[in-house]
Amino acid sequence: MARYEHLPIYKKALDLTVYFEEIVRCFSRYHKYTLGSELREKSREIVECIIKANSTQDRLDLLLELRNKLEWLKVLVRICKEAKAFHSFNSFEYAITMLVELSRQNEGWIRGQKNDSSSRRMGNDA
Numbered sequence: 001m002a003r004y005e006h007l008p009i010y011k012k013a014l015d016l017t018v019y020f021e022e023i024v025r026c027f028s029r030y031h032k033y034t035l036g037s038e039l040r041e042k043s044r045e046i047v048e049c050i051i052k053a054n055s056t057q058d059r060l061d062l063l064l065e066l067r068n069k070l071e072w073l074k075v076l077v078r079i080c081k082e083a084k085a086f087h088s089f090n091s092f093e094y095a096i097t098m099l100v101e102l103s104r105q106n107e108g109w110i111r112g113q114k115n116d117s118s119s120r121r122m123g124n125d126a
Contacts, residue, residue: 004054009105013050016098017043023091031085039080042073046102053109060113063106070103 004010020043024036046069053062077099081092 004051007050007054009102009109010047010050010054012098012102012105013043013047016095016102017047019095019098023086023095026087027085031080031083035076035080035083035085038076039073042069042076045069046073060110063110063113066106067103067110070099070106074099074103 017040020036020039024032024040027036046066049062049066049069053059053066056062074096077092077095080086081089086092086095
């Protein structure tokens with residue numbers, strides 16, 4: 001299995017997952033077992049997807065799946081904000097900032113994969 005601990009996207013995703021574990025503890029009981037559970041689950045899925053993508057040769061499909069999961073998690077964080085699950089605006093702001101950074105890193109990885117695949121195709125044609 002490929003090493004993934006060195007990847008900035010992995011580190012940031014793991015930090016976000018740990019953050020959600022901590023912040024959900026402060027949610028009200030109602031939000032803790034509904035929105036909080038989903039936040040925790042989806043953030044772990046994102047870490048899993050990054051590990052899988054790093055350990056495969058053809059990772060574009062997994063990176064596109066990761067993009068969708070990140071977008072859904074952004075929506076979920078916004079729902080938490082609107083439902084007043086977060087105890088402070090700073091908690092929401094930190095979570096959404098981390099998600100935006102993860103999305104940027106993922107988009108860069110997708111662009112890199114698309115460039116690699118197009119350059120391999122050109123190399124095979126020659």
